Amino acid sequence: MVLSEFNPSTVQSPLDMEEWIHAYQVSRCIYVIAKLGIADLLKDGSQHCDALAAATNTHSDTLYRVLRFLAGIGIFAETQPRCFKLTPLADCLQSNVPGSVRSTAILRGEEYYHKPWENLMYSVQTGESAFQHLYSMDLFEYLEKNSVARELFHDHAFMSKEVSAPYVEAYDFSLIGKLVDIGGGTGQLLAAILKANPTMTGVLFDLPKVIDQAKNLCELASVNHRCQLIGGSFFEAIPEGGDAYLLREVVHLWDDERAISILKRCYQAMREQGRLLLIEKVIPPGNEYSFSKLVDIHMLVMCSGGRERTEGEFQNLFESAGFKLTKIIPINEDCIIEGVKIDIN
Known part of the structure; x- marks a missing residue:
């Protein structure tokens, strides 16, 4: 069962419930295969389990049993006895391919x-x-x-250029002169926005160690002449003079008090009539399934005060920091949440 396609009305029997109870075991199998790099070994075609085991220093029969199970749910396919190949679902377990989730599978395990x-x-x-x-x-x-x-x-955590595309296409960045990306990692999203908007300038702001990693990326993206890289902490001070401030998956890491503190720093740093752009998940009301509700529990477990929020909760954050929430644009499981600076004097 795919979470993104989950329909509660189709889950009604004890057998359906058992599938959910066993879901963590599936995740562990995927983790092991991702950690071993099996998908990378199959990139050129089908291989026998003996060869895969020799390459990964594992037990051939046990490796076969794990791959046999995963093939039963569409991850890999057994082409002949004990020989496996990639499937479209297994492709993303390779290391250096668009949309790779190998690092996520390993991290979660x-x-x-x-x-x-x-x-x-x-x-x-x-x-x-x-x-x-x-x-x-x-x-x-x-x-x-x-x-x-x-x-x-x-x-x-850091998106590839391919993953950045939906965000670049969904929002009209052309009206922004200077965009400041707060906590922007190594700059994939900012670089994609700058490439699509040749008159825009940008500032990438993150911890100094992260900024050091970003320098080569901006050069590769041919935007280094329009992209200033600044290291620092958004709890202390952020770059001033931006027309818009972008924060992707930053606010959900913090409780309301610290989230408002970050947004107030953006308010103070931006120009008059500046815009605030958050990329976050927005929890829908009612009994509708949403991945955001599961991520919310993940934030509870992993981060002190972290949480996903509803539209109303985002509106409260914005108002507390001096912004009016003006637009929410859904993009797959995420949203671009736009706010405009208001006069709070």
Whole structure:
């Protein structure tokens, strides 16, 4: 069952419920195969499990049993006894392909990511982050101390150019002279926006270590002459003078108090009649299934105060920071949420 196509009316029997109960086991199988790089080994065609096992230092029969199960749900296909090839669903488990989710599959299976979920009961009972409880630090402190985990997290978090395209197409950025991307990672989204709008200039703002990684990307995107890179913390100060400030999946990491603090800094830094653009998930009302509702629990478990929000909750954030919410544009599971600066004096 695919979550994005989930229809509650089709899930009615105990057998349907059992599929959900066993879902974590499917995830573990995908994690193992992604970690081993099996999809990369199959990029040139079908291979026998003996060859795959030799290349990955694993047990051939056990590897076969895992691949046989995954083939049964469309991830890989058994072409002849114990030989497997990629399927369209397995393609995205390769490392360097458009839309790759390999890093996400690995990240979700690493102990520091799945163990907090095993402690969801703690979060439900206390309202506090299970990650903070287990590791005595927040997720970002942990990533700062663990370079391998940090690199994997960045691979998962930062969008490729292909993933950036829907956002570039959905919003009219042509009216913006200077766009400041707050917490923009290594700049994929900003670079895509600048390439599509040749008269625009941009500022990429993130932690200094992240900005160092972004320099080559902006050069590759041929926008380095229009893209200023600045390192810093948005809890201290952000670049001034932008016509619009863009924050992608930043606000959902924080509780209302800290989120409003970030947005107020944007208010203070931007020009008069400036615009605020958030890319976030918006939780719909009622019983409708939405991936945002699951991500909301993930934020509870992983981040101290993190949460997804409803349209009304975003409106409250905007008003508290000096903005009027003017537009919400749905894009797949995300939305571009637009606000305009108002005079609060």
